[in-house]
Amino acid sequence: MMAAFILAFSLLTLLMFFVSYCRSLTASSLHTSITEDVRDVTGIQVRAVGRDYARVMQILQLCPDRPEDRSGLHIVGAYYSFLNLLDQGFAKLFPAVRSWAEEERAGCAHYAAVALGRRIALNREMLAQQVEL
Amino acid sequence: MGAGVCFVASSALRASFLKYFFLNLYVILSLFADLLRQVILRFYGLDSPQYMYAYFYTDCLLTVALFVAVISLASRVFAELNLAKYVRFVAVLLLLGTAGFTYAVVAQSSERLGTRFAVELSQNLYFVGLVLTYLLWGAVLKLQETRTRLVQMVLSLGLYFSAYAGSYALVNLAPKYEIVQYIAPVLGCFLPISWAITLMRHSEDSRLVPARLVAVPR
Numbered sequence: 605m606m607a608a609f610i611l612a613f614s615l616l617t618l619l620m621f622f623v624s625y626c627r628s629l630t631a632s633s634l635h636t637s638i639t640e641d642v643r644d645v646t647g648i649q650v651r652a653v654g655r656d657y658a659r660v661m662q663i664l665q666l667c668p669d670r671p672e673d674r675s676g677l678h679i680v681g682a683y684y685s686f687l688n689l690l691d692q693g694f695a696k697l698f699p700a701v702r703s704w705a706e707e708e709r710a711g712c713a714h715y716a717a718v719a720l721g722r723r724i725a726l727n728r729e730m731l732a733q734q735v736e737l
Numbered sequence: 738m739g740a741g742v743c744f745v746a747s748s749a750l751r752a753s754f755l756k757y758f759f760l761n762l763y764v765i766l767s768l769f770a771d772l773l774r775q776v777i778l779r780f781y782g783l784d785s786p787q788y789m790y791a792y793f794y795t796d797c798l799l800t801v802a803l804f805v806a807v808i809s810l811a812s813r814v815f816a817e818l819n820l821a822k823y824v825r826f827v828a829v830l831l832l833l834g835t836a837g838f839t840y841a842v843v844a845q846s847s848e849r850l851g852t853r854f855a856v857e858l859s860q861n862l863y864f865v866g867l868v869l870t871y872l873l874w875g876a877v878l879k880l881q882e883t884r885t886r887l888v889q890m891v892l893s894l895g896l897y898f899s900a901y902a903g904s905y906a907l908v909n910l911a912p913k914y915e916i917v918q919y920i921a922p923v924l925g926c927f928l929p930i931s932w933a934i935t936l937m938r939h940s941e942d943s944r945l946v947p948a949r950l951v952a953v954p955r
Contacts, residue, residue: 607906607909607910608906608910610902610903610905610906611903611906611907611910613902614899614900614902614903614906615899615903617871617895617899618896618899618900618903621874621892621895621896621899622896624874624892624895625889625892625893625896628885628888628889628892628945629889631945631946632885632938632939632943632945634945634946635944635945672937672938675934676934676938
């Protein structure tokens with residue numbers, strides 16, 4: 605009984621810390637605006653919305669990898685999947701969940717778009733180096 | 738072990754070794770503990786009393802080091818309010834109180850006092866550390882902490898403690914499933930890896946929007 609209580613409590617706190625950790629990741633990218641290049645490639649107008657995430661991720665796969673971004677993108681990807689699951693599971697019962705999840709997915713899309721901007725910049729840099737050679 | 742080396746190396750590379758000295762100390766001690774346990778395991782075997790003593794005494798030492806690491810993060814959070822010295826004072830009181838309470842419980846036991854004390858102190862301090870981490874997270878939210886590194890390090894600790902407590906409960910609930918016994922060692926790698934990622938990704942000046950940290954904005 606005690607073990608079940610500890611398990612339930614720790615799962616709840618784990619979820620809380622996971623959400624906060626992911627929010628701290630996406631929040632750290634909020635200071636950086638989405639570059640013109642990314643806007644051109646992805647079609648993001650003013651600010652990223654949740655559905656942009658999948659498209660941005662597809663384009664990200666085409667760019668040369670930056671190891672510094674890898675772990676963050678994995679965690680944010682897991683968070684995005686969790687939000688989708690939450691939306692599908694609870695949005696009918698609690699409509700407020702949908703708007704919250706959408707806001708969060710927009711944060712994920714912004715994070716991915718900022719990462720894409722860095723990769724495009726890296727791509728340009730590599731191209732310039734090749735031209736110099 | 739690789740995860741620990743990775744964290745110490747990245748904090749040295751980013752010139753943050755002294756800034757996060759107690760986190761580094763914990764990771765370095767855990768590396769030495771792993772080495773010592775390996776050596777004793779090889780010479781004396783898994784069922785030997787030597788391995789048992791080495792395991793529990795190093796575990797106790799590591800728990801004290803983790804407790805000090807949590808306190809070092811707490812004193813950084815409270816430093817701007819000039820409360821750091823009070824935090825350290827309360828931490829020493831908590832440590833002594835926990836040790837005294839553990840001694841009082843163990844003194845009634847007829848088993849070997851030293852080993853039993855180490856095991857009990859380790860468990861009690863672990864619990865105190867867990868509660869302190871939750872309180873620390875509450876303080877981070879209340880004080881609207883903006884330092885990205887600090888926030889993510891506290892969050893990593895929270896994730897680690899929650900997952901560890903969950904895995905401990907799972908081992909008790911479902912001991913027949915072998916997979917649950919591997920969760921705790923895997924979690925051991927999580928803390929140094931996540932700290933290393935935080936150090937590598939963010940500079941000391943990096944800031945975030947505090948309102949974004951609350952899971953459900955009010």
